[in-house]
Amino acid sequence: MSETILSPGSQTSIKARFFVFARNNLGIISVLISLLAIVLALLIGAILIAIAGINPWEAYSFLLKGSFGNRYGFGETLTRFIPLLFASLSFSIAYKSGFFNVGAEGQIYIGAIGALLVGAYISNLPPVLHITLTLLAGFVFGALWAGIAGLLKIFLGSNELVNTMMLNYVAIFLVEYLIHGPLKDPHLFIYQSSPILSSARLPIILPKTPLHAGFLIALASIVIVFYILYRTPIGYQMRTVGANLRAAKYAGINIVGVTLVAIITTGGLAGLGGAVELMGAQFRMVAGFSPGYGYDGIGVAIMGRHNPVGIVLAALLFAIIRVGTGAMQRGAGVPFPLLSVIQGLIIIFVIASSYLISKLSETTIGGRA
Amino acid sequence: MLMAEESHITFRNITKTFPGVLALRNINLEIKHGQIHALLGENGAGKSTLMNILYGLYHQDSGEIFLDGEKYALNTPKNATAHGIGMIHQHFMLIPNFTILENIMLGQTSPKPPKLEKDYFRKEILKVSAKFGIEVDLDLLVEEVSVGMQQKVEILKALYKGAKLLILDEPTSVLTPQESQELFKMLHDLNNKGTTIIFISHKLNEVMQISDTISVLRDGEVVATLPKSQTSQEELSRLMVGRNVNNKYDKASEPIGEEIFRIDNISLHDPHNKGRFLLKDISIQISKGEIVGIAGVDQNGQEELAEIICALRAATFGNLYMCRHDVTNSTTRQLIELGLSFIPSDRRNQGLVMDFSIAENTILETHYQKPFTRGFSLQPQVISDYAEMIVKEYDVRTPSINVPVKNLSGGNQQKVIIGRELSRNTRFLLVMQPTMGLDVGAIEFVHQRLLKARQGGMAILMISTDLEEVRKLSDRILVMYEGKIIGQADSTTSIEKIGMMMAGFFQ
Ligand SMILES: Nc1ncnc2c1ncn2[C@@H]1O[C@H](COP(=O)(O)OP(=O)(O)OP(=O)(O)O)[C@@H](O)[C@H]1O
Numbered sequence: 001m002s003e004t005i006l007s008p009g010s011q012t013s014i015k016a017r018f019f020v021f022a023r024n025n026l027g028i029i030s031v032l033i034s035l036l037a038i039v040l041a042l043l044i045g046a047i048l049i050a051i052a053g054i055n056p057w058e059a060y061s062f063l064l065k066g067s068f069g070n071r072y073g074f075g076e077t078l079t080r081f082i083p084l085l086f087a088s089l090s091f092s093i094a095y096k097s098g099f100f101n102v103g104a105e106g107q108i109y110i111g112a113i114g115a116l117l118v119g120a121y122i123s124n125l126p127p128v129l130h131i132t133l134t135l136l137a138g139f140v141f142g143a144l145w146a147g148i149a150g151l152l153k154i155f156l157g158s159n160e161l162v163n164t165m166m167l168n169y170v171a172i173f174l175v176e177y178l179i180h181g182p183l184k185d186p187h188l189f190i191y192q193s194s195p196i197l198s199s200a201r202l203p204i205i206l207p208k209t210p211l212h213a214g215f216l217i218a219l220a221s222i223v224i225v226f227y228i229l230y231r232t233p234i235g236y237q238m239r240t241v242g243a244n245l246r247a248a249k250y251a252g253i254n255i256v257g258v259t260l261v262a263i264i265t266t267g268g269l270a271g272l273g274g275a276v277e278l279m280g281a282q283f284r285m286v287a288g289f290s291p292g293y294g295y296d297g298i299g300v301a302i303m304g305r306h307n308p309v310g311i312v313l314a315a316l317l318f319a320i321i322r323v324g325t326g327a328m329q330r331g332a333g334v335p336f337p338l339l340s341v342i343q344g345l346i347i348i349f350v351i352a353s354s355y356l357i358s359k360l361s362e363t364t365i366g367g368r369a
Numbered sequence: 370m371l372m373a374e375e376s377h378i379t380f381r382n383i384t385k386t387f388p389g390v391l392a393l394r395n396i397n398l399e400i401k402h403g404q405i406h407a408l409l410g411e412n413g414a415g416k417s418t419l420m421n422i423l424y425g426l427y428h429q430d431s432g433e434i435f436l437d438g439e440k441y442a443l444n445t446p447k448n449a450t451a452h453g454i455g456m457i458h459q460h461f462m463l464i465p466n467f468t469i470l471e472n473i474m475l476g477q478t479s480p481k482p483p484k485l486e487k488d489y490f491r492k493e494i495l496k497v498s499a500k501f502g503i504e505v506d507l508d509l510l511v512e513e514v515s516v517g518m519q520q521k522v523e524i525l526k527a528l529y530k531g532a533k534l535l536i537l538d539e540p541t542s543v544l545t546p547q548e549s550q551e552l553f554k555m556l557h558d559l560n561n562k563g564t565t566i567i568f569i570s571h572k573l574n575e576v577m578q579i580s581d582t583i584s585v586l587r588d589g590e591v592v593a594t595l596p597k598s599q600t601s602q603e604e605l606s607r608l609m610v611g612r613n614v615n616n617k618y619d620k621a622s623e624p625i626g627e628e629i630f631r632i633d634n635i636s637l638h639d640p641h642n643k644g645r646f647l648l649k650d651i652s653i654q655i656s657k658g659e660i661v662g663i664a665g666v667d668q669n670g671q672e673e674l675a676e677i678i679c680a681l682r683a684a685t686f687g688n689l690y691m692c693r694h695d696v697t698n699s700t701t702r703q704l705i706e707l708g709l710s711f712i713p714s715d716r717r718n719q720g721l722v723m724d725f726s727i728a729e730n731t732i733l734e735t736h737y738q739k740p741f742t743r744g745f746s747l748q749p750q751v752i753s754d755y756a757e758m759i760v761k762e763y764d765v766r767t768p769s770i771n772v773p774v775k776n777l778s779g780g781n782q783q784k785v786i787i788g789r790e791l792s793r794n795t796r797f798l799l800v801m802q803p804t805m806g807l808d809v810g811a812i813e814f815v816h817q818r819l820l821k822a823r824q825g826g827m828a829i830l831m832i833s834t835d836l837e838e839v840r841k842l843s844d845r846i847l848v849m850y851e852g853k854i855i856g857q858a859d860s861t862t863s864i865e866k867i868g869m870m871m872a873g874f875f876q
């Protein structure tokens with residue numbers, strides 16, 4: 001790309017040479033830094049595991065084997081990937097539109113409730129129709145839940161970050177109430193909802209694994225989301241509003257309308273994630289239906305830098321960590337708190353490394369504020 | 370005390386590339402102690418880049434900098450401050466909702482942490498401001514004060530941090546002529562007290578007025594360094610642009626056509642003080658093929674008037690008509706579809722999305738229309754072709770249309786906006802400060818473009834604080850003062866007389 005101009009005669013400081021080198025090899029250096037971050041996190045993890053009296057090598061081999069070393073683990077990892085992808089798409093599309101939705105967790109719960117109502121209580125529908133309606137219900141419920149924070153922002157100017165966050169707790173407790181009361185399965189002693197009907201369930205696409213058709217819906221969603229953002233007028237408007245609200249106004253863009261679309265899609269995508277998880281994996285609403293997919297999704301979106309390839313890779317990494325550490329626990333007996341520490345280490349290191357990379361490209365290429 | 374003839378800063382063989390751009394090529398330049406050294410050059414010549422390297426925001430690919438004859442290897446902003454180098458950027462870096470005091474304190478270590486010790490800083494800052502004779506009210510919020518005052522704050526901040534060398538990147542492009550004169554007086558005082566000043570400007574008369582030495586950059590190279598006494602404005606503009614610049618235009622007078630836009634008795638209450646008016650009884654009619662200029666000192670209601678015309682703000686009283694239709698309650702988009710184009714005064718915040726590419730910025734208002742959108746989809750190829758056309762037509766210097774506009778030089782950013790706004794089917798053009806930050810060649814070009822648009826039947830309302838520009842281009846001149854139109858003039862009216870009116874002296 002850009003040629004380096006280093007006149008042979010001039011003495012150049014080491015630092016300057018380093019800068020030029022870094023700039024010309026930014027691509028490779030970025031990949032190396034990211035890998036190094038993961039290795040470093042795993043190394044620290046290994047030390048901690050060793051301190052706990054477990055052979056770290058053995059523990060890590062369970063991590064790899066468990067997450068994609070065998071057919072079942074592979075399917076499980078990809079199943080984990082599905083809700084993570086929806087949650088990160090939800091965060092990214094809102095972020096690009098200048099709306100900070102940290103409420104995917106709550107929207108997943110409420111979307112799943114919407115899917116449950118249609119999937120468990122409407123019967124005698126052909127599967128294709130039933131599945132479609134159930135997915136739609138998930139989308140709509142998620143969108144409505146995000147809409148609460150959205151309307152508060154549009155009409156009262158109140159901060160969506162705080163509101164979406166607080167609505168997470170409301171949603172989780174609301175679901176808890178529902179499965180203890182109105183939606184409790186009358187045939188069971190434990191507190192769970194009734195299962196959704198088989199006509200509303202998503203089929204398994206990789207036999208002898210839990211991997212269900214939600215995977216294909218997730219892949220389609222990522223294509224659609226980024227097509228909308230980068231190839232349609234409404235997506236252009238969303239990005240404009242997110243990047244420079246003032247210029248968007250001056251250009252005649254309808255800010256309220258665009259923000260509404262952003263809210264509907266962000267909530268809808270998270271809700272869809274909840275619906276798909278219910279229809280493909282869990283079938284019943286239970287307490288702790290989502291083990292923090294909504295929050296992981298934020299990490300995935302940031303690590304993936306809000307671009308499609310990055311998000312897919314980051315969601316895979318998160319899924320591997322989550323599934324693989326589960327196998328470490330079962331196989332090598334690594335205690336649960338330690339697993340959380342290792343998961344946290346990897347996530348923090350990778351995100352920190354991505355900031356390091358952007359800082360490096362800023363100083364070497366020079367970026368304007 | 371160092372002798373005036375000694376070198377303060379020496380650049381030796383500085384080269385800097387950006388992806389696809391050779392911004393600086395083997396720059397050799399000496400800045401002497403106690404001088405006011407002007408840097409001149411076309412848009413994109415590399416002036417800001419060179420200064421950003423000195424200040425440490427960028428790092429050169431190769432070459433060296435010497436400070437007081439000693440090698441200055443580690444150029445970072447922190448080290449620059451420590452070595453007495455201060456920089457006032459093309460765009461200010463103040464925090465609007467902090468007070469001036471807080472802005473100056475920012476980043477300084479308190480003498481007694483963790484306490485802030487505002488009173489200590491107040492005393493210290495006042496000492497510096499007394500020493501250099503720079504008066505500011507430390508307790509005002511930055512957002513409340515004029516641009517000229519913000520600039521004073523930036524300068525005071527640099528001096529407070531101990532600057533012995535001040536870099537000012539196009540300091541006057543945001544100032545009114547009066548404010549510029551004040552700035553020059555201040556710079557002279559500073560200079561007399563021993564501060565070295567590097568001054569970037571496109572205005573040759575200013576450069577001739579204030580500097581001791583002038584260097585001209587072209588395409589990333591120093592083409593000349595001359596003492597002021599040995600050069601002239603004509604020579605400088607020839608060195609910069611590589612040709613003679615014409616600044617007398619013949620304005621073929623066209624019979625004025627029908628009314629295109631009418632501002633009818635617009636008034637606007639001050640939202641913070643209901644008794645006061647920001648605009649009072651403004652009535653202007655702009656006809657086909659006519660340029661109406663509004664002259665006035667900044668902050669006399671021009672910004673508010675422009676916002677009302679573009680439906681970004683509602684007037685308290687009064688109506689707007691476009692082609693004789695009442696558009697008082699129309700939205701901005703409706704006005705744009707009726708044929709409004711708007712070149713705003715603040716390109717970074719109002720006119721461009723800095724993170725978007727040039728191509729994306731060229732369709733800001735029209736992206737949803739044919740041919741840019743067909744069916745549900747944007748048409749990347751059509752958009753690229755369109756952007757290529759604008760880049761070519763308006764001489765935007767860039768390696769590609771996919772470069773984010775934030776990477777363009779200031780003047781080239783302005784050209785993107787002008788190209789975009791003049792390439793539509795415009796009936797009524799509202800332009801503010803159209804040539805802010807442009808080099809002399811580009812100014813001539815834009816002026817010719819505006820005249821051509823006028824010739825083609827566009828109705829143009831031009832709001833500018835640059836009196837020369839208003840006089841050169843307008844068929845009629847209205848003078849605005851404290852929210853009112855207080856007088857009419859035309860291109861034959863003397864500058865002095867218009868200047869008097871701008872200062873609020875009637876007739
Ligand atoms: N961060 C950047 N990334 C890529 N290119 C850049 C960057 N900064 C500057 N350039 C390029 O370097 C060249 C010199 O730019 P610079 O801003 O120094 O010009 P300038 O002389 O200050 O122009 P102006 O008078 O318009 O402000 C231009 O071609 C510009 O596009």
Ligand SMILES: [Mg+2]
Pocket residue numbers: 416417418459538778779780
């Ligand atoms: Mg510049």
